[in-house]
Amino acid sequence: MQPASSAGVDSGQTSPSGLTGSPTTPRSIQEVVPRKPKQKRNKPTLSCNQCVERKTKCDRGRPICLACIKRQSECHYSQAANLIASADHGVIGNARYINRPPKRVRTGGSVGSGVATSPTSQHIQDSKIFRRRSFSHASTGSSPFLLSNAPYVKSTPSNVFGIGAEHPFANYWTCQGGLPEVVGVLPSKDQADILTERYFTCVDPVYPMLDRQSFYADYESFWSLPLPARYQADASMLALHFVMYAMGTQFVQLNSYKERSQTSEFYVSAAHQALSISSYMNRTTMQTIQAMVLIAYFLMNDNHASDAWAFAGILLRQAYAMGLNRDPDAIVPHASPTEKQQRRKLWQAVMFQDTFLTVLFKLPPTATHSDVSVEALSEDQSDPNSHHPSNGSPSALTSPSTAPPLSIPSPRTLNQMSISAVCATPAQGPNRSPLSPSSLPAQPPAPHHTLPPSSSRSDIAYIRSMWRLALLVQETICSPLSLSLPLSSSPRHKASLLSSFRTLHRSFPARLTMLDSAALAQLHARDPRSVRQNLFLTSNYFHCLMVLQADENRGAGVACSVRGALEAAIEAIAAFWNLWRFFEREAEVWWVFGHRAFEEALMMANILAGEDGEEGPMGPLFERAKLNVERMLDFLDRGGGSVEMQRTRREVLREVYDRLRL
Structure with missing residues (x-):
């Protein structure tokens, strides 16, 4: 019996190959229709094994992709995928995919327990493990500087930074x-002049x-309006x-810290209420952003750093929405030169x-997407075409005409739970603020509505210097610190980063890099504004240089530079001592400056x-560092500012200092 295939072919039926006629062997079929060889994929698979097997989309996230998280399966990658990911330094394709930090970074005591440890206990524990690492930021899951108690898995809300437990407004x-x-609780014009002058003296x-000229034009026009128009x-x-009044109050000499704090908090509450009335969450102006920047600084000075961080997040979103991060020549090409200048200064x-x-805070930076050029900030402040509403026209001060009219309550219908009723005293009446005239100097200095041209040029140079420093710090320090990663990948990389910082410092104007106390005293006698700018730039620069010098990456052979870290720390804290020497009242107020000095x-x-030990060539350097630590302990013992904050700092620093004397 013939096979079926042969019978089919002999009878003239169609063969499997589609041919008819004479018998054809399998070999002849292959010769007629050659089989196409199977091509192998040359591109390596970057998706995880589970997603490849299930043929599902993988976002290639590490240590576990989103798909594996949803189906609760183990997530493994091929060796080739891991090699490609490690070659990209933890970023695959774009910045969305961040690798888990090295295993040694995730061995902090608070991670395994799932409970955030206190800054003091975490500090002591880490210092025992990494004694010579100068408390590198990558050594622990929590910041060692009293700012971040890592909120891992807790059923109750945690205070993220350990300070400012009460609502700030x-x-x-x-x-x-x-x-x-809100208008009803304005201070008197004389008090407002004093507080505004303090702002422009200490903060500006x-x-x-x-x-300043535009602000004072609006300011004087507002105060010249009758009361119904102010509404x-x-x-x-x-x-x-109001926020300028609040910050000015922080720098006014009052009887006690508590009195100054209560009065300034009252004004900042009024500022926040005015922002709420303006619907600042979905409507924004230049003045809105300016007020929000100052509110964030106020909250820090008022020991509400947690609230300042959260509030600054809204501020950044609003600044982006307003396009402040874009080059004004591209986004508002028809604006006046003054407005473009203001947009650049505000984004900075x-x-x-x-x-x-x-x-x-050791948290990720947010203001990272911008095409505003530092060099575009012009020193020429004159703009004949700019509009300064100095003629007292209410149109520049009032809300848009489309806004609904505001109802003005009459005295007969005054709500007894309103601010006017709550804050009224028998001696004050319903529309007086809690800051009494006796609390302020009797004869306030007349406000200066304009800056001298030399000061304006100096301000531009200072803004440019701070701007360039911030750009460098964003790239080299902020992002790695936020992930507890080393700042440098090799000794050569660290040397390159240090060279970039030193090159930048040499580009700053000479008056901003002056470090000698005697020279600063002479500059203070003729130009205290420049001294303030010098001290703030010096503190920020050398603090960041200290962090970079102290960085370690043992796996890559990068060691802590003991000499470099100590020298940078000494220069940074010297700026704080000079601030205390020249501007004692202001040194008590500036939280950011004081906290840097504590760090x-x-x-x-x-x-x-x-x-x-302290033998050898670095002995004098060690002695200088020890004297600075003792001086900071003495400063914290004497108090000033928030008693609770100073007490916590003193306890942490004392724990370490006691080990020096053993």
Whole structure:
């Protein structure tokens, strides 16, 4: 019996190959229709094994992709995928995919327990493990500087930074009060002049983002309005006024820290209420952003760093939405030169605040996407075409005409739970603020509505210097610190980073790099504004240089530079002592400056605690560092500012210092 295939072919039926006729062997079929060889994939598979097997989309996230998280399966990658991921330094394709930090970084005591340890206990534990690492930021899951108690898995809310447990904006306000309720608690014109002058004396030199001439034009026009017209004023402008009063109050000499704090918190609550009335969450102006920048600094000075960080997040989103991060020539080409200048200065203030706040908090920077050029910031402040509403026209001060009219409450219908009723005393009446005239100097100095041209040029040079420093710090320090990663990948890389910082420092103007105390004293006698700018730039620069010098990456052969870290820390903390010497009242207020000084003292103490002795060429350097630690302890013992904050700092620093004497 013939096979079926042969019979089919002999009978003239179609063969499997589609041919008819004579018998055809399998070999002849292959010769007629050659089989196409199977091609192998040359591109390596970057997806995880589970997603490849299930043929599902993989986001290639590490240590576990999103798909494996959803189906609760183990996530493994091929060796080729792991090699490609490690070659890209943890970033695959784009910045969305971040690798888990090295295993040695994740061995902090608080990670395994799932409970956030206190800064003191975490500090002691880590210093025993890494004594000579000068308390490198990558050594622990929590920041060693009293800022971040890592909120891992806790059923109750945790205070992220360990400070500022109360809500920062006291609620004195009613639902129906509106802007008239806020206007009703304005200080007197004389008090407002004093507080505004204190702002421009103490705050404006350090953060020169306001155009003084434009501000005073609006300021004088507002105060010249009758009371009913003030009820229709621009709420964001009123918010800026109140936060400037709040910051000015922080620098006024009052009887006690508590009195100064209560009065300034009252004004900042009014500023926040004015912002709420202006719907600042979905409507924004230049004055809105300016007010929010100052509110964040106020909250830090008021020991509410946690709230300042959260509030700054909203500020960054609003700045992006307004396009401040874009080149004004591209996004508002028809704007006046003055407005473009103000946009650049305001973005620098937002970016500077975000950058150096993240250095202290060890959290990711946010103000990272911008095409605004530092060089585009012009020194020419004159603009004949700019509009300064100095003629007292209410149109520049009032809300848009499309806004609904605000109801003005009459005295007969005054809500007894309103701010006017709550804060009224028999001696004050319903529309007086809690700051009495006797608390302020009797004859305030007349405010200067314009800066001298030399000061304006100096401000631009200072802004440019701070701007360039912030850009460098964002790239080299903020991002690695936020992931507890080493700052340098090799000794050569660390040397390159240090060279970049030193080159940048040499580009700063000479008056901003002056370190000699005697020379600073002479400069203070003729130009205290420049001295403030010098001290803030010096503190920020050398603090970041200290962090870089103390960085370690043992796996890559990068060691802590003991000499470099101590020298940078000594220069940084010297800026704080000079601030205390020249501006004692201001040194008590500036939280960011004081906390940097505390970190520098703590860094020096940990380095000294990890060294065996002080013999040899570095002996004098060790002695200088120890004297600075002792001076900081004495400063904290004497108090000043928030008693609770100073007590916590003193306890942590004392723990380390006691080991130096053993």
